[in-house]
Amino acid sequence: MSDARIFAVSNPLADAVDVRFGLEVSSALGRAGAAMEAAKPGIMKAIDASIDEIEALCKADPAPLDRIFQLSNGVLGLAGAYGLEPLSRCAGLFCDALDSMRGDGRWRADAVKIYVRTLRALGDRSDGAVVDTDVLKSLEVMNQRLASPG
Amino acid sequence: MSASNSSVRPSLKVDLSRSRALIVDDSPDHRGLISRILSSFGLNRQEKRDSLASAKEAIYLQEFDLMLVEAAINGADGFEFVRWLRRFAPEPNRYCPVLMVTSATQRDRVAEARDAGANFVVAKPVTPGVLMERIVWVGKDQRHFVETNSYAGPDRRFQHFGPPVGTKGRRKDDLAPEIGAASEPNMSQGQIDMLIKPMKVNL
Numbered sequence: 200m201s202d203a204r205i206f207a208v209s210n211p212l213a214d215a216v217d218v219r220f221g222l223e224v225s226s227a228l229g230r231a232g233a234a235m236e237a238a239k240p241g242i243m244k245a246i247d248a249s250i251d252e253i254e255a256l257c258k259a260d261p262a263p264l265d266r267i268f269q270l271s272n273g274v275l276g277l278a279g280a281y282g283l284e285p286l287s288r289c290a291g292l293f294c295d296a297l298d299s300m301r302g303d304g305r306w307r308a309d310a311v312k313i314y315v316r317t318l319r320a321l322g323d324r325s326d327g328a329v330v331d332t333d334v335l336k337s338l339e340v341m342n343q344r345l346a347s348p349g
Numbered sequence: 350m351s352a353s354n355s356s357v358r359p360s361l362k363v364d365l366s367r368s369r370a371l372i373v374d375d376s377p378d379h380r381g382l383i384s385r386i387l388s389s390f391g392l393n394r395q396e397k398r399d400s401l402a403s404a405k406e407a408i409y410l411q412e413f414d415l416m417l418v419e420a421a422i423n424g425a426d427g428f429e430f431v432r433w434l435r436r437f438a439p440e441p442n443r444y445c446p447v448l449m450v451t452s453a454t455q456r457d458r459v460a461e462a463r464d465a466g467a468n469f470v471v472a473k474p475v476t477p478g479v480l481m482e483r484i485v486w487v488g489k490d491q492r493h494f495v496e497t498n499s500y501a502g503p504d505r506r507f508q509h510f511g512p513p514v515g516t517k518g519r520r521k522d523d524l525a526p527e528i529g530a531a532s533e534p535n536m537s538q539g540q541i542d543m544l545i546k547p548m549k550v551n552l
Binding site for chain 2: 202203204205206207208209210211212213214215216217218219220221222223224225227228230231232233234235238241242245249265268269270272273275276277278279280287291294295298
């Protein structure tokens, strides 16, 4: 028998949502959309800079896995928030792959190279750039292999 | 951009002008993005921290009404941070609502966030619609707080949570306390919500 203590706590946000006077959710979301649009140029530059840094760091020996993970995790969040879904998904798969590598303590330069190339290709927003989202399925299969023991 | 993909009633009103949020994220751009979204919601009193040590300092200095914590700080220390918060942080911050932001949405990782004591999990990418939805949910969250030897946080009793730490479970879906490499595909935000959203059960 464990000694569980169960008690009520005051919710500091209880008086802040569903209130009589305040900002309508529709207005708040509209304002957020405008704020994100205003920040978009800077965010796109940040995404490009992150991919540049990932590419450079992956060439290092030993490669700083934690920093690469952090950058890729950032690309996932930023690209996804701005509708760049294939790029966001690729960054997320890269994070999963890095997690697998961290787990078995083995740096897989071949897989990393493929990820860096794909991030670079999906991050290319210039006219005429082709986004081949089928490549994401291949990356998922590759991740399954990385995660499987042996 | 998906600013309006929220299930919250558009005419519902929020007043976050007196609320204070702690944003813990080691990516400056992502931290800035969340900060911008919160400011748009009228939540301008924000403390932004890029490390867990610095976030702990802030917790000793100010009271917060909401915390957004990136799970993957230094690998996965965001979970450890929430465990610390629920056990050792000064009151009332110890009971502060926590939204855990994570890119790893495999079932075992979401379960880890829940078992660390987070109120809700937000799958990356974070959009205004999803963030607003979670803030409203948190505001309406009336769960009691539970402290046991192995857990401290919002009441999780809406499904089976696995065997006590250090014991082997008897059920096939018992979760081990140790979280290893991902073993399942990522879950959608809807599936995450089903796993972590509180529901009443017969006790």
